[in-house]
Amino acid sequence: xxxxxxxxxxxxxxxxxxxxxxxxxxxxxxxxxxxxxxxxxxxxxxxxxxxxxxxxxxxxxxxxxxxxxxxxxxxxxxxxxxxxxxxxxxxxxxxxxxxxxxxxxxxxxxxxxxxxxxxxxxxxxxxxxxxxxxxxxxxxxxxxxxxxxxxxxxxxxxxxxxxxxxxxxxxxxxxxxxxxxxxxxxxxxxxxxxxxxxxxxxxxxxxxxxxxxxxxxxxxxxxxxxxxxxxxxxxxxxxxxxxxxxxxxxxxxxxxxxxxxxxxxxxxxxxxxxxxxxxxxxxxxxxxxxxxxxxxxxxxxxxxxxxxxxxxxxxxxxxxxxxxxxxxxxxxxxxx
Ligand code: CP
Ligand code: NVA
Numbered sequence: 049x050x051x052x053x054x055x056x057x058x059x060x061x062x063x064x065x066x067x068x069x070x071x072x073x074x075x076x077x078x079x080x081x082x083x084x085x086x087x088x089x090x091x092x093x094x095x096x097x098x099x100x101x102x103x104x105x106x107x108x109x110x111x112x113x114x115x116x117x118x119x120x121x122x123x124x125x126x127x128x129x130x131x132x133x134x135x136x137x138x139x140x141x142x143x144x145x146x147x148x149x150x151x152x153x154x155x156x157x158x159x160x161x162x163x164x165x166x167x168x169x170x171x172x173x174x175x176x177x178x179x180x181x182x183x184x185x186x187x188x189x190x191x192x193x194x195x196x197x198x199x200x201x202x203x204x205x206x207x208x209x210x211x212x213x214x215x216x217x218x219x220x221x222x223x224x225x226x227x228x229x230x231x232x233x234x235x236x237x238x239x240x241x242x243x244x245x246x247x248x249x250x251x252x253x254x255x256x257x258x259x260x261x262x263x264x265x266x267x268x269x270x271x272x273x274x275x276x277x278x279x280x281x282x283x284x285x286x287x288x289x290x291x292x293x294x295x296x297x298x299x300x301x302x303x304x305x306x307x308x309x310x311x312x313x314x315x316x317x318x319x320x321x322x323x324x325x326x327x328x329x330x331x332x333x334x335x336x337x338x339x340x341x342x343x344x345x346x347x348x349x350x351x352x353x354x355x356x357x358x359x360x361x362x363x364x365x366x367x368x369x370x371x372x373x374x375x376x377x378x379x380x381x382x383x384x
Contacts, residue, residue: 055377056168056175058161059183061240061266065217067383068189068241072216075193075365075372080212082119082368091121092379096152098122102178103129104157104302108340108366109178109186113155116371120379125151135163144170153378159303174377181233181303182260187339188237189369192245194362195293196220198335221246224277226291226330228252228284228318229346230311231259234297234339239263243270248277252287254314284318288328295337296320296346312345320347322354337362 060068081087098117102110110126117124127134134143134156140163147154148171156175158164161182168175177185197211200219204210225242227235231253239259242249249267253259264280271278281287288294299315300308325334336357338347351357376383 054172054174055382056171057185057373057377058164058168058175058177059240060185060188060237060244061183061263063383065244068192068245069215069217070383071189071369071372071376072192072196074375075189075368076196076212076216078371078375079365079368080209084207084209089120092375093117093120093122093152096122096378097125097150098153098155098374098378099125099127099147099151100155100178101127101132101134101147102157103134103159104179106157106178108363109157109370112186112367112370113178113374115367116374119371120374122152122378134158140166141170143167145172148172153374155374174381176373176377179233181301183237183240184233184339185237185241186366186370186373187234188241189373190362190365191238191295191337191339192216192220192241193365193369194337194358195223195335197361197365198358199223199292217245222248223292224248224250224290225293225295226250226252226287226289226328227295228287228320228324229296230299230301230315231257232297232301234295235259236263238295239267240270243267243274243276243278246274246276249279250277250287250289250291251280252282252284252318253280254318255282256314284324285328288325288330291325291328291330291334293335293337294320294325294330297339298341298343299346300343315345319345320351322348322350325351 114124144167153173154175155178157178158180161180164177164180196216196219200214201210299311338359
């Protein structure tokens with residue numbers, strides 16, 4: 049097993065509310081420094097390498113990661129599934145030992161979540177989860193940052209970014225989010241994050257597409273201790289009731305392509321439209337989030353491209369939040 053004390057970032061189930069807020073506050077500060085002060089990082093990762101091992105496609109996560117490492121003065125070494133033996137021809141244990149002996153951090157996008165756990169177990173450097181079939185933690189940080197910017201203090205002009213002046217722990221608790229979609233990795237990540245932060249969560253998934261049982265239990269126990277609203281249903285309208293934010297994701301995650309026809313049938317009635325939001329009784333100024341990439345079946349164009357939709361701000365915030373995670377693990381070496 050790996051030496052103790054190396055911080056990894058695999059799921060928010062492992063982090064405290066304070067540690068999650070610290071990452072958000074850091075992301076907000078980075079955005080302010082780079083976009084509005086044009087400040088350099090001082091290249092704290094000069095001479096260091098982050099191995100970016102992706103066994104699935106990626107636009108946002110890859111671009112955010114490579115550009116963040118570059119900003120910090122380090123080298124992002126992209127290793128796709130055709131490049132290295134990521135669980136093919138060589139065990140993950142061996143890959144983890146070998147790669148971690150030569151680099152300063154590993155960011156991996158894998159199929160099974162147990163793969164990222166194996167990488168972390170045998171790595172001598174920090175490991176970051178860039179998506180697994182169970183969790184996508186960096187995505188949820190970007191969602192939270194976007195909600196903080198939306199519900200926190202508003203700039204008086206587009207060029208004055210004021211989100212850094214208020215702590216996200218003051219703007220996020222008390223919001224109510226409705227998830228209308230698949231019981232997938234994005235939902236699981238919200239379930240291990242939102243109740244802990246005091247953010248209410250209503251979940252509607254079609255029958256047969258419910259989230260993981262263990263994660264439901266975990267979320268229920270967190271919701272109980274933080275006295276936060278948490279509800280599960282198979283009726284989108286019921287879940288939309290009183291929502292500030294409606295969120296969905298693709299109905300067909302990477303690796304599920306063969307189930308496409310069946311899934312499209314089973315998700316009938318789950319497309320997010322203005323009509324559905326109205327019928328369900330969302331708050332009148334409800335907002336929309338989606339991690340992207342997006343297909344029309346899960347959300348109509350009239351919602352996706354409307355002023356309610358925060359999706360492109362959310363996508364940009366992948367950059368600042370991933371920068372904060374890399375900074376925490378590879379520069380500060382702590383979530384404090
Ligand atoms: N949201 C997200 O993770 O996008 P990519 O798959 O393009 O990285
Ligand atoms: N649920 C999707 C998220 C993509 C960012 C997938 O796993 O493919």
